[in-house]
Each structure stands twice: as structure tokens, then as C-alpha cells.
Amino acid sequence: MEWVLQPWPWYIAGPLIGLMVPALLLLSGKTFGVSTSFQHLGAMCSPNSRLPYLKNYDWRSNQWRIVFVAGIVLGAFVGAQYLSIEPLSFLPADYYSLGGMIRLAIGGLLVGFGVRYAGGCTSGHTIMGLSNLQWSSLVASISFFIGGLLITHVLQF
């Protein structure tokens, strides 16, 4: 069981992530996706909004989305606290500074705006959409990488 405490290799992690698709479908009838949770929280927190994007979203019958992301937070806590040896660091130390926080805020804004405009993220488009052979999800996934490569290689922000 020692290997559990080490970082998991791709051939364990990838298939397990792929299993999210049938697990959610067969055990709850839901399609895999995370980014709609932002719209959900927005609609829930702004019940009097007149914006169609929030007004027309029926959050009461989609509460599973909150349960699902709450599960992700919980699972990540367990994974970091009980299934890892050393304290984990997923973000560079210099993000814990004013400049770093501004970077994260800007980056977060781009993530939130972008995924909602694109109608899905790496989960909903790249894993779920491509599993469902949606060509729009292929375009989405290529666009995600164009954006990431652009900022990493060209703009070097």
C-alpha cells in the first residue's frame, strides 16, 4: 500500500479520471463537468438577478453540482492530509505575495469567463465531450491549448 502515498502515475490516474464519466452517468444520471458550478453558485447567490444567464438557470433542480464540487474539496483534503507523506505544494511560493495574488485573481477571472463562454472546461469538454465524440469539444480543447501555449511561449506573462 506504500505506493498510494507516492504521486500516482498517469496510467493509474488517467483511467480513474475517465471512470468519472460512467460513474456519474450510471450512479446518478449526471454528465461529468465542473465549470457549470460557477453559474450555479451565481444563480443561487443572486436570486433576484435579471440577467438571463442567471435567471434562466434552475439551480434548485441541479443541486448535485454543489454536492459534486463539495466532494472534490473534501477528497482533495483527504488526499493531501491522509494519503500523502510530505506536505504538498501545488503553487509557487511567490504566489503568496501581493503581485502573486493579483496574478491569481486575473488568471481566475480569465478561467471563469473563458469556461462559461466556451460552455465547458477540461472536464466537460476535454474529458466528457471528447468521450462523447463531440467535435465542438475537440475545437474547445484545441482552443484551451492555444491559449495556454500563447501565454507560456509568446506572451510569457
Add this chain to the structure above:
Amino acid sequence: MKQLFVLLIGSFFGVVLVKSEVVSWYRIQKMFLFEEAHMYLIIASAIAVGAGSLYLIRRFHLKTVFHEDVAVKAKPFHKGIIIGGIIFGIGWAITGACPGPIYAQIGSGEYIALITFAGAMVGMYLYAFLQPKLPH
């Protein structure tokens, strides 16, 4: 019962995201710099398993454990998929987190990711405001 299953599946996803280091800014950097194959192999094998599962579900007309039909909505193409997709990709490289990993980073104890989350909520509201004017 359904919500309990969703909570367990979500928790399992959270564990895998942390243990595979998919939520690590360093892994995302190495992916965009083509320095390691880890992320590419995870994404590819996840799609292979997801696609195979969907094929089997359809081939054998499997139903949910609650005896409902399995329905997967189509994702129709619109211009936002490209524009929004590129914008998201930029944010992904900066924060080292796509939406699932934002939640996972917070749960794993990288509390600074709460700022990423707050930014994402602002971005969502911005989209909600601009949606009628944006090309789709």
C-alpha cells in the same frame, strides 16, 4: 441516495486530482512547455476510458441504478467555444488550475487558490453581464 453517490464520486475525483498532481501549477507549466508527458498521458487515457465506457453504455443500453435512461446532451458549436476556450487556456496556464483543480487546490490546503476561485466567480458574472452582446 443519488446525492450521496455524487458526493462519493466527487470525493474520489478530488483524491485522484491531488494524488496525480493534476492540480499542480508545476505540472501545468511542464505540459505547456512540453517538458513532460504526464498531463498529456493522463488526459489521453482518461478520454480513452471515458469513450470506451460511453460506447459500452450505449451498446448494451445500460440504465442508471435508478432505472433511468442514460442521456448525454450534445454540445453544439458556437464562436464562444474558440474565443472563450483561448481565454480559459490563458487563465489555466497562469493559475495552474482548471475549474476542478481550483476546488481541489483549496481542499488540499493551498488556500491562496480561494483568490483564483473568487476571480473565477467574477469572470462568470462578467460573462453573465456580457452574454447578450457577445458573439455566439
